[in-house]
Amino acid sequence: MTAWEDRLEQRLGAHDRFRVGLVWAGNPDHKNDHNRSMTLHTLAPLLDCDAQFVSLQKGVRDQDRAFLAERRDIVDLTEHLTDFSETAALISCLDLVITIDTSVAHLAGALAAPVWTLLPFNPDWRWLLERDDSPWYRSMRLFRQTTRGDWASVVEEVRRELEKQVTD
Template sequence: MILQAGDGRRDLDGISLPSHVSDLGEGLADFADTAAIIASLDLVITSDTAVAHLAGAMGQETWVMGWLQADWRWMPAPDGGPLWYPTARMFRQHAPHQWVDVVDQLRQALAALPGHIPAPAPSTTIVR
């Protein structure tokens, strides 16, 4: 599900979404709508956006794709998890602007989940 709202939706222009992806961002009126959807999900995968912070604050299992030098809120706590949100997990770049490694890390982590359903073949479309 895509929860992107506001100006960031322009990044989706011209992209044909796979049939198994639902774009709910257009219908979101406020954070209450976003929170209701997040509460119904088993896992939220997001970049460092308001959705990441909302899901983390709600205690929802959240995987965050982070920059090499992410915001201080995503610095590790003594247990290795993110400082602010114990249910969040960071997937950081290993080099600036290198998202392929982050997506590979996510793919491996998803494959390790119990009840994993194999994902469709990766797309060659790069969204910037």
């Protein structure tokens, strides 16, 4: 364990619950951001699971800032993350990353960390179609919208699967 990972572990506290990193929005300048991003509030059903949630979200948007501030149960160490190596170190302290299609999905996949990627109805070509795994990343599971814009059913499916993870 590196010194940076050790400091992160200290900031996260005891690893007595399943740790889940969250990313809900990408770069607002991305041409498909309006389809791939969601608000943090959309992920609220996940927060009822008995897990420790950790924000991996860089550049929190105004509409999410108040909700994040209210949710003291989401650990936010992102001000300490200045590059991918620090983000990678934080990912290594987690049991699972739940993310939309962002660089964090690719980073977690490249690290072979367990990652669940939430995809819009019309995803980027890299995610192919009609499959729940990725040929690029063996540790990745894909959760897809079946109806354009319907994040609620995707989040509900993820919540059911996360419940299974935290109770095993």
